[in-house]
Amino acid sequence: MADLFDRDEPARTPAATAPRPLADRLRPARLVEVIGQGHLLGPDGSLSAMIGAGALSSLIFWGPPGVGKTTIARLLAAETDLAFEQISAIFSGVADLRKVFEAAALRRRNGRGTLLFVDEIHRFNKAQQDGFLPHMESGAVTLVGATTENPSFELNAALLSRSQVMVLKPLDSAALSTLLDRAEALEVKKLPLDADARAALIDMAEGDGRALLNMAEQLFRLGGDPMGAAEMALRVSRRAPVYDKSGDGHFNLISALHKAVRGSDPDAALYWLRRMLNAGEDPRYLARRIIRMAVEDIGLAEPEAVKQALAAAEVYERLGSPEGELALAQAAVYLALAPKSNALYRAYGAAGEAARKSGAAAPPKHILNAPTKLMKEEGYGAGYEYDHDAEDGFSGQNYFPDGMKRGVYYLPKDRGFERELAKRLDWFAKKRSEKS
Known part of the structure; x- marks a missing residue:
């Protein structure tokens, strides 16, 4: 790997001599210096193969913050001799896009292509996303979009069909450690941390290289003797959890919580519950989802589960945060340890499909009320047997159209209270057969 310091000294203009953040000063100058994305840029990486073949297509970089999306896009342009244009979907509108496309068209007429990097591309609406298509198809621009959200949900199908999605991974501990080594080389001094504090700093970054370097920059300024992990945590402004309550982070974490409960792991359920609460999730939303878990994944295997979930929601309303959040934790643990059954969930879906297919079928006349003489003459209620008057309180009549x-939708599991319900179903089926 090339020495980070063997670079041409920039012209000493006011802009060149202005203070620059450590993360910016450490930005790689070549693709071989990018770390943590070997599956894309290593010898067998997909991006390396594209560059080697001289066939760079439009790309969508999907990954968390601080993993190199912008840097890779800029270096791709240099590697392929494309003009580099960068816009942000947050700050750019139709007029900005028009200027970029006009400039790209002019370059193309002069024999040079343009790599257009669009940060936060998912924030453009459908019409704006459609606006890229003709310029991509004409070859005026090679689009490289960056997004932290799932492209399948946030980007138009037409745009996705003309691009390759590249998944960038969070930086692992080895990559983050390399970043700290580079920072120390650039600053020509060691971070004032002992080994445990250095490891803790890497953990605090949670795979985000930019966040790690920002925290390291604070520590360089502090200087002094090496500090331990506890002191370091007090001295460094920890990054806020990466979480968008309407985006991927939200759906990924609630999915993790739901599956931990379904998988009967109370410790994992508590962990994901705290992750969401720490990130600012609305506890009322979590209460609603816990109720949903009770009826979807437990159901009649443990009828008490939904009562616990409802009680937790009510306790939260009475106490608020943070005290009421403990009730949500209690419900999550109870549900995780309850016997599981999706029999009712499946039965509801199967009954819905049957109802859709036979939606015009009328109930049998013998179970219809006959409040008028005409309806009695038409046979309404004729032959109906009042179950309470029947032996064992069960008439065994047909209630389908x-x-x-006859449909069979509810198939209880051999778990929890549903074992008892299965026995009852068998008894009713036997009686029904005898009477028929």
Whole structure:
């Protein structure tokens, strides 16, 4: 790897001599200096193969913050001799896009292509995303979009079909450690940390290289003797959790919580619950989702589960945060340890499909009320047997539409309270068979 300091000294203009953040000063100058994305830029990486073949297509970089999306895009332009244009979907509008496309078209007429890097591309609306298509198809621009959100949900199908999605991974501990080594080389001094504090700093970055370097920059300014992990945590402004309550972070974490409960792991359930609460999730939303878990994944295997979930929601309303959040934790643990069954969930879906297919079928006349003489003459209620008057309180009559095969939707699991319900179902089925 090339020495980071063997670079041409920039012209000493006011802009060149102005203070620059450590993360900016350490930005790689070549693709071989990019760390943590070997699956894309290593010898067998997909981006390396494109560059080697001289066939760079439009790309969508999908990954968390601080993993090198902007840097790689800029270096790709240099590697392929494309003019580099950068815009942000947050700050750019139609007029900005028009100027970029006009400049790209002019370059193309002069024999040079343009790599257009669009940060936060998912924030452009459908019409704006469609605006890229003709310029991509004409070859005026090679689009490289960056997004922290799932492209499948946030980007138009037409745009995705003309691009390759490249997934950038969070930086692992080895990559983050290399970043700290580079920072120390650039600053020509060691971070004032002992080994445990250095490891803790890497953990605090959570895979975000930019966040790591920002924290390291604070520590360089502090100087002094090496400090331990506890002191370091007090001295460094820890980065806020990466979490967008309407985006991927939200859906990923609630999915993790739901699956931990379904998987009967109370410790994992508590962990994801705290992750969401720490990130600012609305506890009322979590209360609603916990109720949903009770009816979807537990159901009648443990009828008490939904009561616990409802009680937790009510306790939260009475106490608020943070005391009421403990009730949500209690419900999450109870649900995680409850016997699981999706029998009712499946039965509801199966009944819905049957209802859709036979939605015009009328109930059998013997179970219809006959409040008028005409309805009695038409046979409404004729032959109905009052179950309370029947032996064992069960008449065994048919309650499905005439001509419709009897449906069997609810199939209880051999777990929890549903074992008892399965016995009851078997008894009713036997009686029904005897009476028919």
